[in-house]
Structure formats: C-alpha cells, structure tokens
Amino acid sequence: MAANAVRTTAGPMFIVGDGTRTRGHDAQRWNIAAGKAVAEAVRTTLGPRGMDKLLVDSSGNVVITNDGVTLLEEMDVDHPAAKMLVDVARTQEDEVGDGTTTAAVFAGQLLARAEDLLEQDVHPTAIVEGYAAARDLALDAVDDVTTDGDVDDDRLRDVARSSMTGKGTGDVSADALADIVVSAVRRVTDDDGVHRDDVHVRTQVGASSGATSLVDGVVVSEEPLGHDAAVRVEDADVLVFDAKLEGRETEVDVAYDVTDVAQLDAAMDAQEAELRRLADAVADTGADVVFCTKAVDDRVAAALADRGVVVYEKVDGDDADAVRTATGARLSRDAFDVDADDLGRADEVRVERFGEDAATFVERADAPAVTVFARGGTEHVVAELERALGDAVDVVAAAAEGGVVPGAGYAELAAAAAVRDGAAGVHGRAQLAAEAFADALDVLPRTLAANAGMDPVDAMADLHAAVESGPAGVLLADDRGVLGDPVEAGVFDPAAVKREAVEAATEAATMIVRIDDVVAAE
Ligand code: ADP
Ligand code: MG
DSSP: OOOOOEEEEEEEEEEEEESSSSEHHHHHHHHHHHHHHHHHHHHHHHEEEEEEOEOOOOTOOOOEEEHHHHHHHOOOOSSSHHHHHHHHHHHHHHSSSSSSHHHHHHHHHHHHHHHHHHTTTOOOHHHHHHHHHHHHHHHHHHHHSOOOOOOOOHHHHHHHHHHHHTTTOTSSHHHHHHHHHHHHHHHHEEEEOOOGGEEEEEESSOOOOGGGGEEEEEEEEEOTTTOOOOEEEEEEEEEOOSSSSSSSSOOOHHHHHHOOOHHHHHHHHHHHHHHHHHHHHHHHTTTTEESSSSOHHHHHHHHHHTTTOOOEEEEOOHHHHHHHHHHOOOEOOOTTTTOOOGGGEEEEEEEEEEEEEEEEEOOOOSSSSSEEEEEEESSHHHHHHHHHHHHHHHHHHHHHHOOOTTTTTTHHHHHHHHHHHHHSSSSSSSHHHHHHHHHHHHHHHHHHHHHHTTHHHHHHHHHHHHTTSSSEEEEEEEEEEEEEEEEHHHHHHHHHHHHHHHHHHHHHHHHHHHEEHHHHHH
C-alpha cells in the first residue's frame, strides 16, 4: 500500500490510506487533519529564531532550509487537502516571495478552528461566510497599518533585513546583504515601477558569503571558445546572434557528388571560402564579443579569433536575453544584415575562473539589468543564500510598490483586533467563525513568541494590552525574545505579503472545509 504521507525528519506521518472513500464529517476531519499536519511541520521555522529543518528527499539529497515554501515543496506531501496547503505556500512565494510560513501556519489554524466549529455543529457554509467577512475586515486593518507615501531606502533595508533574519546566509552581515538588495532594486526602478525580472541572482561557491557583491550588468555561466586564459574586453560592442554560425552544409558528401580528389578539394575550398565570408561578415559588424545561441563552426571561431573577436556558442536562451537587456543589443539572425543599432554596448566583458567553473561578467555602469553575485563556502550555503536573496529582492520590490507594515507580529495583532471588533456585525453562527478567525491570526505572534523562547500565554496577554496604545510585537534582544515596538526596531514587512497571506490562507481553508467527499484513487 502506498500510503499518503508527509515525511519529515521526525519520520513518516501518515495522513490517509489509499483505496478509501470518506464522506461528510469524516471527510472533513481527514482533510482538516491533513492540512493541520502540514502547517504544524513548518510552525517551528517561523520568525527570526525559527529552527532550520533538515530534509532528505527520496533520492537522498539533503536540503537545509528555513524557508517555508522550500520546506513544503521538499516534503513528500500526497493528500489532496495537504497539497492545497502546499499550494498556499507556493502561491505566496510566486505572488510576493515571502510570508510562506505565515500563510501556511495561518491556514492550518483556520482549519483547526473550523474543526472545532464543526464539532459544535456550525454548518460549513456558516464557517465559510464568517471567514470571508473576517478576511475583509483583516485586509482593511492591514491597509490601516500600511505606511503612507514613498518608502525610503532605510525602510527598504529594514524590510530586506527582516525577510533575511533567521535564514541561513552564511557569515555575511544582514546589513551588507540588505544594502546590496536595495541598491539592486533601485537600479531597476523607473517611472513604470520596479522591473523585478531585471534583478538576477547568481551563485558561485568557493569564497565566503562576505564576498557577495552587486554587479552592474549580468553574469552568465558560459565561457568563450578557444580561450583558456583570462579574457577581458573593454568598451565592447556586443552582438547577440540567434542562428548557427556554420556552413550551409556541414557534410561535404551530401552537398557534392564527389567522384575524384580534385572535386573533393574544390568542394572543400568552396566551403572554406563560405565559412571565411561568414566570419568576415560577423567581424565586419564591428562586434568585439559575439554571444551565439546556436553552434559555431570551429573554423568560423578560429577566423574570428584571428580578427580579435571573442565568441561564445550555444549560449542559454535566458542568458542571451539577460545579455541583450544589459547591453541594449538586439537579436540578430543574419550575419550579412547587422546594423550598428543591433549591437549592444558593455564597459567590460570579462571571464573569471573559479576553480573548475568560469563565469562571464558583462558590465555597464548604467545597465538596466543587475546581478547579485552570491558567494558561499559550500553548495548548501549558496543555495540557501540564493533563496534568501531572491526572497529579499521580491519583498523589497513589493515594499517599494505597495508600502510596508510593522512586522514582528504587529500586523496580525492589529488585524485580529479589527476582526474581533467587526465580528459583532456578522450575523448568526458565522459570527463564531469570524471570532475564530481572529484567534487564528493571534497564533502568528504567539508562535513568534514561542519560537523566541518566551512564554506564549504571558506574551499574548502583554501584547494585547500593548497594542491598545501603538505598534507592539516580538523582538529579539541578545538573541532572546522581548516585547517591543517593531517600528523603533526597524522590523517591517511588505503590506502585500500580509495581504496575500490572509487571502491565500482563507481561500485554501474555506475550500477544504467545503469538501465533504473524498475518494482516494490510485
Ligand atoms: P515567513 O515565511 O512567513 O516570512 P519567517 O520565518 O520569515 O516566515 O518569519 C516572518 C516573521 O518574522 C514576520 O512576522 C516578520 O515580521 C518577523 N521578523 C522578521 N525579522 C524580525 C526581527 N528581527 N524581529 C522580530 N520579528 C522579525
Ligand atoms: Mg520570511
């Protein structure tokens, strides 16, 4: 029997067996249990003092992570309701790039409370109605605590730092990384907003994470043909070519009916001449560096090298696009029809070697694309750093566009208070569900407190009192949890992250509560 299981380091956690059909309350209970189990698995990773999880997948690969969505994706989740929770984290990651643990824990809490309500014979439709009303109240509350006006660089650095605290970022300081991330996002911001996709994150093992830097331009993993030594071209004209640089026919005996040696020589000569013309055409464009997405004939490469042109072949499509954006080159397909306008410009194209690997830096002072070049001592460190940086870029972009809210649990506390106030206006038994929604929101600051080693009951009592007079949350002092003002401490999250968490978690929980028939099929 292939049991459906959530596998964590604690061993398999069986949720539901195959070949069963469950209906009505039983189905709801199974689903809720499955969803809760998934949420529970990530609860201890929430916040700056969250624990890392070590996961081993079925092929034996080890992942160490503090990232909610990575954790959920790596877990072997195989139950429809549990999968929905994983989808909440994935949606959260795709939409805003952070808050995955928050969303999953919150969804799990909504399910746990729905279970209690079902026990009290509250009908699923009343739960759905109450949760929807509460969600709207919570979203309004998030808007209310969102800072007005433009978000300045200091505040963006706060957001970057908050998103990275507690994540494995090696020995580099969160301040240094926050600086890099904010500079990167500012570089790709114009009147149209933030061009998030023009911030690239590249990793390279072999140095400490303190060597992480911001590159004006792009870094591609390719290396040029025929160059073993260092390559460095200054003030480079760059051609990005999207067709083969080869003769029309590479097989001599296909093109010519070869009957004697003289004819063969003539055929070869004709082909040599053609390749020579092709190489000359490419060189005559004025390009110093050619990034070709297709194959380049050795003889063309050699002829270009003779004329001092650096050539790359079979360049990955994404890399070619990145080079185009960074240099302003247009894609060319015909070597005999390239204008000066089609060429891009780079201050420098440089190949650097890192042990076995090589990378090409295409830099320009005002390049519209930038790259965070992340370093780390091991694959684990760079992988975690890459995730943390990617998320930080996402949240800084979201904060620059949609504003920020005080973090450390304050946004959730404020939302819970607003929902509790507004619940009085919700009719019938749905009111119970709205109140339950507020309690579920409270679990986020409570979990932050618990993960920071505080007594969660005392902390919540103090927090409820403190938020009456202003922002309050769970902060860290000397690595221990203390209550304080997140605004003073500079702990902020993008408003979009909190909005998305509320929306995604409510949607998933209400969907799961509505299901009352489960057929487990092969
Ligand atoms: P998520 O996947 O939900 O982003 P995290 O583990 O990143 O989970 O924790 C996010 C929570 O931790 C947010 O509520 C955020 O405000 C809070 N947080 C981040 N940094 C700090 C900090 N330095 N002090 C207190 N809270 C913080
Ligand atoms: Mg986070």
